[in-house]
Amino acid sequence: MRAIQVTKTGGPEVMELVDVPVPRPGAGEVLVKIEASGVNFIDTYLREGRYAADLPFIPGQEAAGTVVEVGEGVSGFTVGERVAWNGTRGTYAEFACAPAADLLKVPAGMSSDQAAACLLQGLTAHYLAHDTHAIEAGETVLIHAGAGGVGLLLTQMAKRLGARVLTTVSSPQKAELSMATGADKVILYTVESFVEEAKRQTGGDGLPVVYDSVGKTTFDDSLRCLRPRGLLVLYGASSGAVPALDPIRLMAGSVYLTRPTLKDYVRTRSELERRAADVFGWVESGDLRVWVGASYELGDARQAHIDLAGRKTTGKVLLRM
DSSP: OEEEEESSOSSGGGEEEEEOOOOOOOTTEEEEEEEEEEEOHHHHHHHHTSSOOOSSBOOOOEEEEEEEEEOTTOOSOOTTOEEEEESSSOOSBSEEEEEGGGOEEOOTTSOHHHHHHHHHHHHHHHHIIIIITOOOTTOEEEESSTTBHHHHHHHHHHHHTTOEEEEEESSHHHHHHHHHTTOSEEEETTTSOHHHHHHHHTTTSOEEEEEESSOTTTHHHHHHTEEEEEEEEEOOOTTOOOOOOOGGGGGTTTOEEEOOOGGGGSOSHHHHHHHHHHHHHHHHHTSSOOOEEEEEEGGGHHHHHHHHHTTOOOBEEEEEO
8 A cells, every 4th residue: 555654753855655565453443444634733743753753654643534344353333434533643544554442433424524624623622612721602712823724613613602712823815714714803913913912802801711723933922911810722833842931930910821632632432422423513514614725645745744834724734545
């Protein structure tokens, strides 16, 4: 089968299109013929070596496709069923094995592109809006990277919960997309201060929560946006890692800081199924719109990483097999 392989860490050029044997499912695993794989920032962190990984490896950890073989001890899944999963590496390939415990059945009315596009980012937006900070009706919240995959979904979920949503974007085109999802105020951070606008929008009080996936270039000002006892949710680092923080800085307003990750919000099968049922159900009903901003062929994985890191994409980025 064709797959993208990383034999050394570095830039996009370290990803090579190779032929490797089709894997066989072990006990508790399912072999899936992949139709679409999500491209996410965590893939770039692993490729760069920012996150540790044993070499060589096949990148990608989010996909949707069709079951072609079931391993020993697996129940509940049969050959021919369409499934999706997140969390097991190896999805930049035509076939991959995944633990049955991680698999979710794709609803009949949902395409594989939609399933791959809404799983990681949809589940992330779900826990951010409902648990990390449980948004209350009438609150004003700030979402950085409002035209990104999580940003677009999180904006819609925040609006469902009755929030007033501010977003930041880097271009007029991205501003239009963010507005189309329901953002009440889109801040073009390249020409205006999001701190000043956040203060203005809240009568000087500051915000109860800032959702920050950008990291290095927004972190300090995100803290300045908070009201007393507000929460900064740092859930990504697309601009780079945040420098070491002296906790005494949090005394300014007795503010809170958290760095959540999805695995801690889907620790049990029931929690995974509950969040996925909401996300898939909203997509099926049309209440949650998923934007696939760019699709690439498997052999163009390098370009997908270049465009994602260069902020040239909006919505979800997919590799199609």
